[in-house]
Amino acid sequence: MELKRTSNIQDIQKQELTSDRYKKVTREKENKSPKRGKKNITFDCESSDTDEEVVYAESDNSPYINEEKTSITSKINDKIDQNFNFLQRELEIIKETNSKHDKRISAIEKHIRQRNVIFFGVQEGEKSYQELEGTVLQTIKDELKLECDRKELETVRRMGKYLKSKTNTKPTNPPPERLVTAGVVDDHPPNLKKYYISTFNLRSLANEARIAELEYAISQINWDIIGIAEARRLGYKIEDRGRYLLHGETKGENGVGFLVKKQNNTEVHDFIAISER
Numbered sequence: 101m102e103l104k105r106t107s108n109i110q111d112i113q114k115q116e117l118t119s120d121r122y123k124k125v126t127r128e129k130e131n132k133s134p135k136r137g138k139k140n141i142t143f144d145c146e147s148s149d150t151d152e153e154v155v156y157a158e159s160d161n162s163p164y165i166n167e168e169k170t171s172i173t174s175k176i177n178d179k180i181d182q183n184f185n186f187l188q189r190e191l192e193i194i195k196e197t198n199s200k201h202d203k204r205i206s207a208i209e210k211h212i213r214q215r216n217v218i219f220f221g222v223q224e225g226e227k228s229y230q231e232l233e234g235t236v237l238q239t240i241k242d243e244l245k246l247e248c249d250r251k252e253l254e255t256v257r258r259m260g261k262y263l264k265s266k267t268n269t270k271p272t273n274p275p276p277e278r279l280v281t282a283g284v285v286d287d288h289p290p291n292l293k294k295y296y297i298s299t300f301n302l303r304s305l306a307n308e309a310r311i312a313e314l315e316y317a318i319s320q321i322n323w324d325i326i327g328i329a330e331a332r333r334l335g336y337k338i339e340d341r342g343r344y345l346l347h348g349e350t351k352g353e354n355g356v357g358f359l360v361k362k363q364n365n366t367e368v369h370d371f372i373a374i375s376e377r
Contacts (some may be wrong), residue, residue, distance in 0.1 A: 218259070232256055295324040295364070314359075324364055328357035 219239055226232040233256045240248045247299055298321065300314070318326060 222258075224258075229256070232258070296322050297325045297327070298323050299327045300359075301328075318359065323359075324361050326359040328359065 219236065222235060226235055226313065231251060233253065236253070236256050237248055237250065240246050302319070311355075
């Protein structure tokens with residue numbers, strides 16, 4: 101009889117495992133009615149010649165479901181908090197904007213109330229700010245019948261441009277300092293001004309009384325140049341009558357004359373008579 105010696109305990113266990121071809125592993129919970137979310141799993145495994153371990157896995161989804169619920173609730177709360185914070189910031193911005201608008205409206209109303217008196221027809225005779233202020237105070241006292249002190253006036257100024265001589269105005273577009281070609285190349289074209297030209301018939305300008313009558317007649321119309329016909333006036337001369345120039349010429353039986361406003365004197369180059377009339 102031949103005896104075979106085993107080397108160690110592991111060889112003995114291996115021989116015992118190989119003797120049985122099938123091995124059934126059954127694991128069950130002591131509680132036969134499992135709770136919701138838990139499963140009883142039975143494994144029927146066929147053992148092989150090699151040494152393998154069968155691992156039992158039990159499925160329990162309750163903790164995962166609770167964690168998922170907690171995660172969803174947390175996300176919803178975070179989203180609500182985010183939207184609420186955004187609305188709160190927008191509301192604060194709107195309140196701040198309304199406050200600024202209220203302050204600006206109040207300042208504008210105060211500014212309008214402070215500067216709401218305009219006087220028309222005040223003579224331009226002052227030479228300093230103090231004189232203008234005194235004129236305004238006197239106007240308030242005489243016309244409005246109110247007592248007003250200098251301390252109550254914030255500021256006094258004239259509206260518009262002050263002209264020392266309204267009959268001798270300067271052109272707004274001065275001529276260029278260099279010679280340029282007229283037309284498109286000229287950057288300073290001459291001022292376009294309307295001239296009112298009319299005619300007037302009278303019998304004589306032989307004396308000052310007739311000239312006074314003429315001055316009264318032309319004061320009622322708007323004119324720049326007036327052509328005078330049938331003016332019996334001896335000689336040829338140009339007279340400066342203060343506000344206008346009188347140009348007269350006599351060549352035959354009847355005379356011809358012109359009245360030109362003095363402010364247009366620099367723009368008149370010559371008078372050319374076509375006929376005696």
